Amino acid sequence: MSQLLEIKGLRAGVEEKELLHGVNLSVGAGETHVLMGPNGAGKSTLGSVIMGSPEYEVTSGSIFFEGEDITEESADKRAKRGLFLSFQNPVEISGISLSEFLRNALEQITGKHMKLWDFKKKLKAAMEILGMDSAYADRDLNAGFSGGEKKKAEILQLLILEPKLAILDETDSGLDVDAVKTVSAGIEEYRKRTGGTLIVITHNTKILEALNVDKTHILAAGKVVTEGDGTLVEDVLENGFERYINGGK
Amino acid sequence: MKEKTQVEDIDRSLYDFRYEEDESNYLGSGITAEIIREISEEKNDTEWMREFRLRSMEIYNRTPMVEWGPSIEGLDVDNIVTYIRTKSRMSNDWEEVPEDVKDTFEKLGIPQAERESLAGVGAQYDSELVYHNVRKEVAESGVVYTDLESAMHDERYAEMIRSHFMKLVPPTDHKFAALHGAVWSGGSFVYVPRGVKLEIPLQSYFRLNARGAGQFEHTLIILEEDSYLHFIEGCSAPKYYEAGLHAGCVELYVGKNATLRYSTIENWSKNMYNLNTKRALVDEGGKIEWVSGSFGSHVSYLYPMSILNGRGARAEFTGITFAGEGQNLDTGAKIVHNAPDTSSYMNTKSISKSGGISTFRSAVTVNEKAVGSKSAVSCESLMLDRISRSDTIPVMDIRTDKADVGHEARIGRISDETVFYLMSRGLSEEEAKAMIVRGFADNVSKELPLEYAVEMNNLIGLEMKGSIG
Numbered sequence: 001m002s003q004l005l006e007i008k009g010l011r012a013g014v015e016e017k018e019l020l021h022g023v024n025l026s027v028g029a030g031e032t033h034v035l036m037g038p039n040g041a042g043k044s045t046l047g048s049v050i051m052g053s054p055e056y057e058v059t060s061g062s063i064f065f066e067g068e069d070i071t072e073e074s075a076d077k078r079a080k081r082g083l084f085l086s087f088q089n090p091v092e093i094s095g096i097s098l099s100e101f102l103r104n105a106l107e108q109i110t111g112k113h114m115k116l117w118d119f120k121k122k123l124k125a126a127m128e129i130l131g132m133d134s135a136y137a138d139r140d141l142n143a144g145f146s147g148g149e150k151k152k153a154e155i156l157q158l159l160i161l162e163p164k165l166a167i168l169d170e171t172d173s174g175l176d177v178d179a180v181k182t183v184s185a186g187i188e189e190y191r192k193r194t195g196g197t198l199i200v201i202t203h204n205t206k207i208l209e210a211l212n213v214d215k216t217h218i219l220a221a222g223k224v225v226t227e228g229d230g231t232l233v234e235d236v237l238e239n240g241f242e243r244y245i246n247g248g249k
Numbered sequence: 250m251k252e253k254t255q256v257e258d259i260d261r262s263l264y265d266f267r268y269e270e271d272e273s274n275y276l277g278s279g280i281t282a283e284i285i286r287e288i289s290e291e292k293n294d295t296e297w298m299r300e301f302r303l304r305s306m307e308i309y310n311r312t313p314m315v316e317w318g319p320s321i322e323g324l325d326v327d328n329i330v331t332y333i334r335t336k337s338r339m340s341n342d343w344e345e346v347p348e349d350v351k352d353t354f355e356k357l358g359i360p361q362a363e364r365e366s367l368a369g370v371g372a373q374y375d376s377e378l379v380y381h382n383v384r385k386e387v388a389e390s391g392v393v394y395t396d397l398e399s400a401m402h403d404e405r406y407a408e409m410i411r412s413h414f415m416k417l418v419p420p421t422d423h424k425f426a427a428l429h430g431a432v433w434s435g436g437s438f439v440y441v442p443r444g445v446k447l448e449i450p451l452q453s454y455f456r457l458n459a460r461g462a463g464q465f466e467h468t469l470i471i472l473e474e475d476s477y478l479h480f481i482e483g484c485s486a487p488k489y490y491e492a493g494l495h496a497g498c499v500e501l502y503v504g505k506n507a508t509l510r511y512s513t514i515e516n517w518s519k520n521m522y523n524l525n526t527k528r529a530l531v532d533e534g535g536k537i538e539w540v541s542g543s544f545g546s547h548v549s550y551l552y553p554m555s556i557l558n559g560r561g562a563r564a565e566f567t568g569i570t571f572a573g574e575g576q577n578l579d580t581g582a583k584i585v586h587n588a589p590d591t592s593s594y595m596n597t598k599s600i601s602k603s604g605g606i607s608t609f610r611s612a613v614t615v616n617e618k619a620v621g622s623k624s625a626v627s628c629e630s631l632m633l634d635r636i637s638r639s640d641t642i643p644v645m646d647i648r649t650d651k652a653d654v655g656h657e658a659r660i661g662r663i664s665d666e667t668v669f670y671l672m673s674r675g676l677s678e679e680e681a682k683a684m685i686v687r688g689f690a691d692n693v694s695k696e697l698p699l700e701y702a703v704e705m706n707n708l709i710g711l712e713m714k715g716s717i718g
Contacts, residue, residue: 051673056666075672076681084673091670095688101674104684108675141687157674 003064004029004165004197005050008091010061012049021222022061028167032191032211034233037219038241044088044202046219047167050086050199052078063189064167072152080165086154088172092142098136098153099123102160108166109161130186148179155186165197166190172207180206187211205233222244280306285431289445292398292434305420305430312424315524319548319577319606324494324522387447392478393440394451397467400438410438413469417500417528417556425496425524429465433498434464439480441507443473450479450512450698468499472507472535479510481698493521495546501529503537505559509536514701516708517545519575524550533559533588540696541568543580544708552610554583557591557619568597569693569705572605572637573712581610581628581642586619586652595626598689602633602712608640613654615648620651627657631689633682636660683713 007025011018019042021161027033035043049056050063052075062071067080093101101239103119120137127134132151142150158166168187172180188194188210200207213230218241226244236244285306289299315321387394393406400406420430437453440627453468472478473687482499495517503509509529523546529537537555555564566582584593599607609628630639641658664683671681686709687694694702 023276051669053669055669075669076675076677079673079675087670087673091664093667093671093685094690096684096693101671101684104680105671105674105676108677108680161674179326 006064008062012056012058019222030195031214034200034213036215041219042222043219044169047169082167084163086168088169089152090142094140094143096141097138098141101141126156129189131182147174155183158190162194167199169201172204184210218244274574299604302431308420309427312427318579326590376567391442395438397436397438418498418526426526429496429498433465433467437468439470441472441476441478444475446477450481452481464495466497471502472504472509474505476507482513495523497525499527503531505532506534508536514542519547521546522548527553529555531557531562534561536563537564543570549578551580552583556585558587560588561590564593566595567693569690569698570599570607572601572607573714574603577606579608581633583612586615587624590621592623597628599630601637601639604636606638610642612644615647615652617648620649623653625655630660632662
């Protein structure tokens with residue numbers, strides 16, 4: 001098993017409603033995968049289920065990470081293994097500063113105490129890559145951040161926590177051209193520095209420009225209907241999802 | 250299946266140590282005239298105080314039980330040993346304090362706290378002050394910080410005490426104020442002369458030790474014109490199986506243009522009935538700042554009151570209440586605007602978990618003459634699970650059109666999404682929830698002196714332990 005992430009026959013949903021109807025997905029270490037599909041196809045659900053969201057119940061199938069079954073594991077244990085999810089709508093937490101939160105998270109993940117001074121240096125460097133005002137470090141986590149700043153803060157966390165696998169859930173949505181560029185630079189930096197693996201959920205090519213896409217998966221109605229290489233993205237954007245969804249029949 | 254942690258009882262071992270009581274020290278149960286006389290005898294009360302106690306006892310006996318708040322049926326006043334004789338006399342020297350008393354305080358960190366720049370320690374052990382020490386510079390500035398009993402016999406303060414004692418909270422106020430008037434024992438007297446601004450806070454640490462003992466300490470603070478004082482009151486009590494009662498009384502007189510900051514962290518054991526009465530009278534241009542953290546006790550009734558009696562007087566109240574399993578904490582504040590251009594600001598947070606009930610109760614009264622006054626009340630509640638409860642009962646009585654009054658209330662539950670977000674960054678469920686609660690309480694901890702903020706964060710950590718069911 002050389003795959004970093006291996007999903008087999010995954011069925012999951014909320015209460016009585018099944019949202020993922022047997023998803024299979026393999027992601028090799030160091031690869032970049034793109035997950036596309038029409039609204040409501042289950043892309044975000046899949047991302048959340050991989051991360052271990054308690055909102056969804058897995059009814060059958062398995063998720064393997066580095067060959068180990070993590071299907072029943074809590075999100076914090078998955079994070080410690082090296083999984084990361086950039087949220088589409090990051091939550092706001094008042095009274096806890098971005099810096100305090102991130103240092104805490106880093107210490108949890110690495111299991112090592114980090115000197116405040118060293119951490120601040122690391123944080124400052126990462127914030128510079130993303131063109132974030134250093135004042136954001138002392139602001140309450142995501143509280144009152146604009147949509148763009150929230151997304152940048154997610155990528156900032158990616159750069160600090162350096163996971164093995166990062167799922168980026170529509171990190172580019174709602175961002176202006178410049179912000180997409182900045183965020184992309186952050187993602188590129190993460191790739192360059194760690195050789196980390198990516199699953200990018202997106203509707204656009206902008207964010208993918210600097211990335212070398214290895215594989216594209218098209219999800220429709222809770223199933224992977226088509227898979228292909230990087231060129232599939234262009235194809236979908238030109239011709240729409242329709243032919244793949246119907247063509248898959 | 251997701252991993253689950255069993256609900257555990259909160260680890261209070263830090264606070265739950267206790268020494269065996271010598272039975273001969275009890276004067277007996279209940280509050281009869283005989284006991285009151287014995288207390289007076291023991292205290293060497295002045296004549297007016299003897300009469301005051303007996304009169305309060307009569308008021309107590311004819312005043313009906315409080316019925317409008319959380320149930321206090323479990324409280325059997327007749328079975329509460331109301332008074333325990335002191336084991337030792339007052340001491341200004343740590344060396345003279347008896348070993349077991351000393352050890353209890355060592356565990357609570359009192360001597361360390363003192364070393365760390367706290368101005369003086371007036372710690373109440375059982376019902377008497379046993380250790381009392383005001384730093385030299387504090388004494389030299391003319392500030393008086395002593396126990397009420399000895400101050401009453403000091404001719405310099407006797408009249409001052411007589412004219413202020415239970416004038417703000419008269420025994421007729423409610424049943425437990427009457428009880429307090431009858432059996433009060435121990436507590437602090439602080440007098441800050443005109444123009445003196447004390448930089449370092451004064452601290453007292455109250456603690457109940459005897460099983461079933463009620464504690465009725467009295468705090469009387471008088472600030473003269475243009476003075477400043479920060480007084481810190483911290484409470485914790487060991488755990489018992491019988492109901493314990495705390496019916497203390499705090500009376501604060503804030504002179505013209507003076508500022509008094511009064512901070513409290515209460516952490517009574519979970520079988521205590523905390524029926525404390527606190528009140529401040531603020532003169533022209535003066536200010537009272539309350540910082541109040543309520544963590545312990547089985548049932549609490551606690552509503553510090555500020556009476557803004559002179560033009561431009563101000564009151565600020567910052568409070569946090571944390572009700573866990575088996576706790577019903579009814580807390581809040583009262584403000585009376587009694588003069589023009591007065592202002593008040595109330596900001597409270599309450600947290601309930603594991604079936605705990607937290608009720609915020611406030612009363613803002615703006616009298617006719619209080620034209621140009623402002624009042625803002627903001628209360629926020631956070632419920633950590635579906636079995637806990639949070640209520641908000643704000644009352645406003647506005648008798649003038651020329652006042653600016655606002656109220657804001659928010660009640661919420663800790664969201665699964667937020668917990669998941671933090672967990673996806675490597676925090677365990679418990680750590681994630683503790684972080685959310687710490688963030689929620691942040692504006693209160695910011696108001697506390699550093700060592701108390703640390704203690705409060707530790708308390709939140711303790712309260713959150715095993716909170717995942």
